[in-house]
Amino acid sequence: MGAVNIKKLAFELNLSAATVSRALRDSHEISRETKIRVHEMAKKLNYEPNPFASSLRKQKSKTIAVIVPEIANNFFSLAINGIEEVARERDYHVLIYQTHESSEIETSFLMRLLSGRVDGILISLACENVDKEQLKRISDQLPVVFFDRVHDDIEGVKIITDDYESAYNAVQHLIENGCKKIGYLLALNTLSTGKNRLQGYLDALKCNVLQDDKGLIMQSGANNDENYALIKNFIAEQKPDGILSSIEELAMPCYFACKELQLNIPNDLKLISFSNLAHAELLNPSLTTINQPAFEIGLEAAGILFKIFNKRWYEPNETIILKSNLIKRESTRAIL
């Protein structure tokens, strides 16, 4: 602990602790000269106010929590980057929690945050089914903003991307470049995010009077190894000529599976994926991606949370939709 507290500071200045406190918070009740004296002494003694005493008294923590499935993920780390920037501008602190897709862990974090440790929560939900009761209890008690991984059944402010349109356009792009049998690598299907992507895929097929076979939808497995096996099998059996992957993690194994199966991307199979990979351009072949504005989502989500803090937000159930970017690259190039 910083050995110097407000009492010591007050003693040195021949003032009361109350005056010092007010001077530091720039209260109008304190004279200009006193304020200067206080600030100078505070600097001289390296006084740092005790945040716990302050939080306890003010019932404000100046801290927000960010709950995400994984930190080591291109999308989430960018989003956290955005959140941290906004928080720093506001002199807020950011607590990080990762659920590893477990709703049990998620719920336990949320419960612990009911203690008042944070003034608000930014959360991207785990894939496992959420405990809606608990989540309701939380969001009744403190501001919660959902981002990207959201759930229709849960009310609240949500920042998402145009998942439906993105998936739809991606499939359209595949079709325009010659695909007739388009597979879908399914994930996040317990969440609205995943449902919207899937629906975009399905509707695009329907609009183009293309095969809409259940067999063309591959549900992801429990881990990377399993996913690889599933994907390889899926490609080998279904022989799709185009694939839309709903998450980056499922697109990468496609490269390896195609190599193994001696299939050429994009000639034998065109691939497109939701992804925030920074180096999609450098892949072999470069990967056509649906790029979500992850950093901006972080900025927006945090910005709204602060608006809620400041009572400048009046739409408790508004959903804000940011546009993703379809970046066309080699992996979906039409055959000449």
Added chain:
Amino acid sequence: MGAVNIKKLAFELNLSAATVSRALRDSHEISRETKIRVHEMAKKLNYEPNPFASSLRKQKSKTIAVIVPEIANNFFSLAINGIEEVARERDYHVLIYQTHESSEIETSFLMRLLSGRVDGILISLACENVDKEQLKRISDQLPVVFFDRVHDDIEGVKIITDDYESAYNAVQHLIENGCKKIGYLLALNTLSTGKNRLQGYLDALKCNVLQDDKGLIMQSGANNDENYALIKNFIAEQKPDGILSSIEELAMPCYFACKELQLNIPNDLKLISFSNLAHAELLNPSLTTINQPAFEIGLEAAGILFKIFNKRWYEPNETIILKSNLIKRESTRAIL
């Protein structure tokens, strides 16, 4: 705030707050039956102890701070992942701060943390020159563990990788595969991390009686655009046949520069980089990397911090070195 506090709980139970507090912390002074009653009522009323009151009284925050240059970075997000896991096991909270390589921001974070908000700090230093005075003041007041980005002049526990050997071996690998004129993309040179990597490069050249020209060392610039221009220029003018990049961010532009200059990797130029890119395998050509055990570094650093908390660490200046992994891929393949 959770409306129910320890006094309400005590009132409901016809006990004193002191007894309730002790029962919750499993004190031996409380009878078994009372403990059970208290726990049941606490669960029933959804009691969550106020962390600020607790921290204020106990002078413990159950929180650690992680300060890194960037969150959206393969290495750091993996390290944070490791740190978060260790913290969660211990029921600790993790605060995240990013400096964007500014030592001014870094210092301001550190100063704010002197308030006692955290019990300890894990830090990976910014490239700009550190304010050693300030850092000394911090580490005198609370436990600090440095990881990866460390500085020789600053005392403390450090978790690093075998940068010197890694760079040395990387150059050796380039030489073995036919390189005669090896360039170095310099970064982090204000830190021991960067100095060690550079020295490994230099010594490997010396041992192989190879050209050791100042011109072959390219100092990185201020941003991505500048780096790209510098690198393109560097390759065009110096015409190295091998390059060791000290950070991932400088290796990627090499791909683009080579494409622009119509140089083939690995035939015209072999490339190797310190990198934690998950998909180095999929690059075109796949990139030979020096892979740091980022996740493990996070685990180790956090583990040591907790040992310090528990007075189970007696080496205030120990440096722990984890081994990086040289993964040989296409970008350094010997010409047949």
Added chain:
DNA sequence: TATTATTCCGTAAACGTTTACGTAAATAAA
């Protein structure tokens, strides 16, 4: 001059815990 308003600061209580100290009752030892 008397009254009111303004400026500037101090006193003390409050935030919700934890813990040193005290104590009554029950049990053990002498």
Added chain:
DNA sequence: TTTATTTACGTAAACGTTTACGGAATAATA
């Protein structure tokens, strides 16, 4: 039986702020 010990709990102070309330001194107004 008397004394010492143990068990189980309560009282109250402390952690370091913030803020409601009050009050003295000065300035403004009647």
